[in-house]
Amino acid sequence: MLIECGVWVSRLAVAGVFGLSAVGKLADRAATARAAHEFGVPIRWSATVAVALPALEGVIALGVLPERTAVVAACGAIALLVVLTAAVLRLLARGARPACSCFGAASAEPIGGATVFRNGVLILVVAAAAVGSALKRGVPGELPVSQWAGLAVIAGLATWQVWTQARVATLRRQVDRLALADLGREGLPPGAAAPEFDLADTRGGRVTLTDLVADGRRSLLVFVHPECEVCATLARELPRWQARRANTLTIAVVGNGDVERYAEWGRELELGDTTILVQQGNEAALRYRVRGTPSAVLIDPDGRIAAPVARGPMAIRELIVSANGAAPRRDAGFERSGTS
Numbered sequence: 001m002l003i004e005c006g007v008w009v010s011r012l013a014v015a016g017v018f019g020l021s022a023v024g025k026l027a028d029r030a031a032t033a034r035a036a037h038e039f040g041v042p043i044r045w046s047a048t049v050a051v052a053l054p055a056l057e058g059v060i061a062l063g064v065l066p067e068r069t070a071v072v073a074a075c076g077a078i079a080l081l082v083v084l085t086a087a088v089l090r091l092l093a094r095g096a097r098p099a100c101s102c103f104g105a106a107s108a109e110p111i112g113g114a115t116v117f118r119n120g121v122l123i124l125v126v127a128a129a130a131v132g133s134a135l136k137r138g139v140p141g142e143l144p145v146s147q148w149a150g151l152a153v154i155a156g157l158a159t160w161q162v163w164t165q166a167r168v169a170t171l172r173r174q175v176d177r178l179a180l181a182d183l184g185r186e187g188l189p190p191g192a193a194a195p196e197f198d199l200a201d202t203r204g205g206r207v208t209l210t211d212l213v214a215d216g217r218r219s220l221l222v223f224v225h226p227e228c229e230v231c232a233t234l235a236r237e238l239p240r241w242q243a244r245r246a247n248t249l250t251i252a253v254v255g256n257g258d259v260e261r262y263a264e265w266g267r268e269l270e271l272g273d274t275t276i277l278v279q280q281g282n283e284a285a286l287r288y289r290v291r292g293t294p295s296a297v298l299i300d301p302d303g304r305i306a307a308p309v310a311r312g313p314m315a316i317r318e319l320i321v322s323a324n325g326a327a328p329r330r331d332a333g334f335e336r337s338g339t340s
Helices: 002-027 029-038 043-063 070-093 113-135 145-181 209-213 229-235 238-244 259-268 283-287 313-322
Strands: 198-201 206-208 218-223 249-256 275-279 295-299
Touching (some): 002 029, 002 043, 002 070, 002 113, 029 043, 043 070, 043 229, 070 113, 206 209, 209 218, 209 249, 209 295, 218 283, 218 313, 229 313, 238 249, 249 259, 249 283, 259 275, 295 313
Parallel strands (some): 218 249, 249 275
Antiparallel strands (some): 198 206, 198 275, 218 295
16 A cells, blocks of 8 residues: 555646646746746747646646646656656757756746756656556545545645745746836936937947937837747837838847847847847846837937837837828827737
């Protein structure tokens, strides 16, 4: 009976780990998509992976409990862990240490040797569950109800406790973002002098505001984040908008982080000759009081703010259309569509 209890406990552990992982990823799909891209998934597929991966984990968590599907589910869990561990080892070999959101954004931390060790332990636990389930086909049916039910309740309570703590951490971050949003309207007022900047260009040079307005055209700064799927969708439209407004408007994409990463991002989205500028931190966004992505700021040739900041794809499209005429003096439909 002791062996049967051990097999059941190992299956409960697998169900708890994979169930918690699935719930954590689904609770913050944006963070999951960002982590997927950092692990090598192309931008266009990261949102799909952010749903498919936790769905697979959920199937494994449920499948490992019934006697008939336990072995197959455990083998699937081993295969998934091997693939994820191989991805971690590949990144570590390249010197990269992206954050691993294995149990959602609340657990995000850079990968390292501890990640590989943890996955190795999980593989051993799942292997024990697979072998035990294959040899002891009657689990949990052969166990007394009080034993298998009691162990299941304990495992469920432990999983719930861990999930609750992770959820509290996520809610705290959301409260912080709401507090930041209440600090006042973002963006500089129309007519204000546009702050100068000197940012790296993905082509290898540097670009200033003076460079952008030197040809006498208006300039549109579109602030984006590479893991923001709404930003990616909007960015794909920018080359077409630039071609239509070539005589009156210069469009420049502004991000923050690694220049090479944005160069790859631009190639994946087929942005062509679109100017992509990269901040070291958020220096330009702070000067222009931009707090979210995607957002856009329209600047007149004389270096002054031409319109209120536009937040969201619809507002940005409206701002581009209006760029040929007089600068609009109303808020361009503030719309929260992404994150900064």
